[in-house]
Amino acid sequence: MPRRYDPERRQRIIDAAIRVVGEKGIGGLSHRTVAAEADVPLGSTTYHFKTLDDLLVAALRQANEGFAEVIASRGGLEDPGADLATELAGWMGEWLAGDRTGVELEYELYLAALRRPALRPVAAEWAQDLADRLSRRTDAVTARALVALMDGICLQVLLAGGTYDEEYAREVLARVIP
Secondary structure, three states: OOOOOOOOHHHHHHHHHHHHHHHHOHHHOOHHHHHHHHOOOHHHHHHHOOOHHHHHHHHHHHHHHHHHHHHHHHOHHHOOOOOHHHHHHHHHHHHHOOOOHHHHHHHHHHHHOOOOHHHHHHHHHHHHHHHHHHOOOOOHHHHHHHHHHHHHHHHHHHHHOOOOOHHHHHHHHHHHOO
């Protein structure tokens, strides 16, 4: 039987991995569960991703793009007249709005870097990319502090299962911004 050309297969595998982690957590991820979810042969997952860490890196990179899209769509960093604290609080509000499954998934992948060294560079890239974007409006040290504060606020909302308080976020972010 001739080999079937399937240029979207790698992406389908990544999407399936994200769904599996979203439903079962990282502990439920295996080449077999991803292959079944993506409806591809098991060998396809190991062809595209030799290890589960390779697959998790690709999934984390894709998940990171979601927050970057929120940032880019708002455009507030490009406007020097925009209030930075208001803009950042708005980003988090938009990101945490609605179904939190995607945000929870992103944080699960992000925090998996604690135990999976292969994920650490990708998690660090996300934080550094955000700090670099914020450095356009403030100094590098403040930008890193803002990233840490935003992470903390988001984690508290997710872990406590509460509602996001945009005014609170704006106020505490404004305290960090010179």
